Amino acid sequence: MKILSIANQKGGVGKTTSTVNLGAALASMGQRVCLVDLDSQRNLSRTVQVEGHGNRSIADLIYNHVSGIGYDPCQYLLHNEKEKLDYIQASTMLATAPSILATSDNSNMVLSEILHAPEFGQYDYILIDCRPALDLLTVNALAASDAVIVPVEPESYAVDGLADLFSTIERTQKMVNPELRVNGILITRADSRRTLTRQMIDDLREAFGAQVYKTVIPYLADAAKAANDQHSAVNMKGSRLGGLYLELAKEVVAR
Template sequence: MSIANQKGGVGKTTTAVNLGAALAAMGQRVCLIDLDSQRNLSHTVEVDGHGNRSIADLIYNHVSGIDYDPEQWLLHNEREHLDYVQASTMLATAPSILATSDNSSLVLSEILHSPVFAGYDYILIDCRPALDLLAVNALAASDAVVIPVEPESYAVDGLADLFASIERTRKTVNPQLRVNGILVTRADSRRKLTHQMITDLREVFGTQVYNTVIPYLADAAKAASEQHSAVTINGSRLGNAYLELAKEVVAR
């Protein structure tokens, strides 16, 4: 599953980490892929002592025909009960590297469909805020997309380009790709605009919008700074919201 939106600051990484932790808490075997050179996901879940191998190295090795064992790139976070592949700043050059491949849209798909990744129930890909070749690779490798959006006035219009990219990917390289759901994030229930925009999103996208709404809470920043998910905080409203979201994701 790709966690995707070309707009930054909508809660993609928060969703990837907390949805992953919530799915793991439900007994699912989960792997997170950090596909953003800013490394926010990696910073949140990384464990001291882990090596320097990143998804950028996997992409480079695959495109260059260098032998590699993907299992050596898998890291484990015991607290969250999940595995992850970290990012590096070298991901910024990944689109240029991918462009040299004959199957430039399918490199990540070929990597993630290796036997090493077959045992996971969910692989969540935290995409960077762009609709470039790296994003196309994420969509091509995915069965479904989770789309976080903020309840702001531009939210509906801003989804048009992403839906167009999803449709192009479906038509060209991945006919199985579908939208699992649109997730309203960072929702401040005290604002009248928040309620209006959620209503607008539901009118336009119907049941594609999850019933779960992620509230705007300090828990997100606190948990990230302390390098864990909100799901691990007892009584966290944010953590509980992502546990409810995980149920919806599984049901879909």
């Protein structure tokens, strides 16, 4: 089992789009996949949620675990047959999760303890869609993960924020998870017609070398249409975006 966090404290860089489509791409390759929505905005949950799946959420799991209330993790694992993957949905109560986590004696490791329960051993990949913040909830995701995927828009203000994220990753490595690594930096929402965009991509590749994936995700209307229709672009017939995420999945597996 590999746990991957899709993280960047900057909003609007394609974290949820990448989590959903990478998960669907891995599933289409025969991998057993579970998505975890760790953002109280619930965008991932809205995209993959199947009607009638109830309201059990990752926020409930965190609360029960910290409070010592017994629970069955399987009751929180929901299935989306169209995407051939499982998911744990979010709720608005995730906004209070950092405060709940702070009451635990092992506050950095709560999510790791949850996701390393035997019930999750059935998966090849667990993908965590992190909230746009470097708070205790994101640290929990990093502490639980084998690796991080960092989506970044090729704009100077977005790239500037990478230093803070990498500092958080390094602190997590030193404090609780020395095995954590960066699987790759994913360039998203790229408009290659713009000279500035092409220059920023070149700068990223020069600065981070092989850490930057070869696959570049352009800004495509497929992303919004797929989310609005509640499915991945991977399962949209003829979608260029879906094809690109299939290429990304191959890179992620190879690393």
